[in-house]
Amino acid sequence: MSGNGQRRWGWHRLRKTWAERILDGIAVLDTDLVLDLGSGTGALTLPIAARGARVIAVELHAGRVNRLRDAVAGHDRVTVVEGDMLEVPLPHRPFRVVANPPYAAAAALVRRLTERDSALRRADLVVPRWMANRYAAAPPRGFTAEIGAHVPARAFDPPPRDDSAVLVLRRVRSPRRRRGSRRRPAPR
């Protein structure tokens, strides 16, 4: 489990209008498999699902998980996982991430998502502006990084100290197969 004490449960929820605005800018398709990591009670999960994508929401806080499960009851394209986004298994097939993760764990999340064996295709992450600038200047290996929508502090409830931005990571090469999923060479 990552994080500790109070800090793990602090959160800045995206306001509904801003969640919609962010999603309108990033073209989620009904063929996409999207992970919402640190989903809270679903500020992004629900509008992503409304766009027809298959969504896996991962949240560590049991109470928020229960609220989100109630909210998505009947949506057969949404799965809510109670767990640590830094530890839950990631899909083997190509996936996207659209998330407003806890800022304290955002760098660790980027490291995990961009590991060599990850099948991540694209991530749109709401992160502090300074962090988005840092990745745009030095993208993770195998990815491009650019700054998408500006997300002001007033887009959150409660507002954080700093403004944020959407960090857009796109894989340069096609995703590698995860270890163990390679086909054996044909016998000669």
Ligand SMILES: C[S@@+](CC[C@H](N)C(=O)[O-])C[C@H]1O[C@@H](n2cnc3c(N)ncnc32)[C@H](O)[C@@H]1O
């Ligand atoms: C900044 S809030 C965002 C909530 C929601 N995505 C939104 O935009 O309103 C981050 C969320 O991540 C959750 N969280 C913190 N650490 C986590 C972890 N290691 N794995 C999964 N969720 C985590 C918190 O409980 C919180 O709900």
